[in-house]
Amino acid sequence: MPNRPTPQPGILDIAAYVPGKSGASGSKAIKLSANESPLGASPKAIEAFRQAAEHLEIYPEGSSRVLRTALGEVHGIDPDLIVASNGSGDLLHLIAQCYLGQGDEAVMNRYGFSLYPIVTTAAGARIVLVDETDFTADVDALLAAVSERTRIVWLANPNNPTGTYLSDAEVRRLHAGLRPDILLVIDSAYAEYVTAADYSVGQDLVDAAENVVMVRTFSKMGLAAARIGWMYAPEHVVDAVNRIRGPFNVNLPAQMAGAAAARDTEFTARLKAHNAQWREWLTGRLSGNRLRVVPSQANFVLVLFPSETEADAAFEALMAKGLIVRQIGVYGIPQGLRISIGTESAMRAVAEVLKDFQ
Structure with a gap:
């Protein structure tokens, strides 16, 4: 018998989520590591x-x-089929808790969001x-x-950290190949930034199926500190998730701010529009013989260097100029840097530093 409480099997095997670096308190560093x-x-x-x-009391x-009412109005969906949460990551945990257990499996593309293995x-x-x-996610391989x-x-x-996406037709083909008892969770965290004409957030697929969930967030559109996520799902999924979520899981200021933002x-x-302009500009400016910018539909770009050593050197060169970007070795892409789309001045500063690596 152990001499102290022990976590459930597998918990201590989890690699904790690693957020993007931030500057020291009071520093003038420009944070381009968290989208x-x-x-x-x-x-x-x-x-x-x-x-x-x-009214904090x-x-x-x-x-x-x-x-939920505001989201229903803006997106043309039934508010009763929406669950709000303390960030979309909280919803991913709740979905996993509802539908996964010992002996089960969940499938994801190799460079998908690192929270999926955790939950x-x-x-x-x-x-x-x-x-x-x-x-890019491969439907046949999945x-x-x-x-x-x-x-x-x-x-x-779109996917984090690559910025790539699957068209509506490809997502539908993926769904069509799944058994009805498998839940397809479409994480549309970066939907607000997509400009591709053949993209769909997944809302129509939720309407047409009993085994599709669409998860969204306000974090990428200016409310990261407020921690607001939401899910649109069939009634039976909403019912299951509501049974285990916290009773007051979205605080009052966040609810009000989210409704206004929606x-x-x-x-x-x-x-x-700002993101599309500077995403295209930065992609064009950095692409060269030695650097590759993966085509992105999100509010960041993934820049691939010839080697991990050069990616590390570029990271340090950017840090020396007060530009904090995201190293993504944790995703299995050690030769890459993920760079959030920032202000015009920030983008020009990044391009100036990285010209020495092209």
């Missing part, structure tokens, strides 16, 4: 947050009704990593990896 909004938050969201701060409404293993299941084609033990397929679309479509459009 945050370069334009701040919606002014309407900020004002709503301030007003909510006058009361519990928030438990179902995030105000937030899968924490639920007692096994993660199955599937090789990609040119840093389907080939499905076994009788598969219960979930995780798909970030309705501020003008700000969202401005953020998207």
Whole structure:
């Protein structure tokens, strides 16, 4: 018998999530490591947050009704089929807890979001990593990896940290190849930044199927500090997740700020336009004989260097100029740096430093 409490089997085998680096408190470093909004938050969201701060003594409404109503209006979906949460990562944990257990498997592409293995293993299941084609999820390979033990397929679309995406047709082909008892989780965290005409957030597929969930977040559109995520899912999935989520899992200021941000479509459009302009500019400026920029539909680019040594040298050169980007060896791409799309001045500064590596 152990002489102290011990975690469940597998918990201590989990590699903890590693966030992007930040500058020291009070430093003037420019953070381009966490895919945050370069334009701040919606002014309407900020004002709503301030007003909510006058009522910190009361519990928030438990179902995030105000937030769900706003999301329903903006996206044209039934608010009763939405679950709000303390960031989308919380929802991924809840989904895994509901649908995975000992002996089960969940499938994901090799360079998918690093939280998927964590939530899968924490639920007692096994993660199955599937090789990609040119840093893009391969539908045929994903389907080939499905076994009788598969219960979930995780798909970030666009993907983090590569920025690549699957078209609506390819996502539908993936879904069509899955058994009806397998849950397809479409993580559309970067949907607001996609400009590709053949992309779909997954909302229509949720409407048409009983085994598809769409997960979204406000973190990439200016409210990372507020921690607001949401899920659109069939009624039976909503019911299951609501049974185990915390009763007050989204705080009042976050609910109010999220509702205001959802309705501020003008700000969202401005953020998207800024990102598209500077994503294209940075991609063109960095692409060369020695550097490759993976085509991105997100609010970051993945820059591939000839070697891990050169990627590390570029990281240090950027750090020396106060530019913090993301090393992604944890994803199995040690020769890459992920660079968030920031302000014009930040993008020009990054290009200036990295010209010596081209």
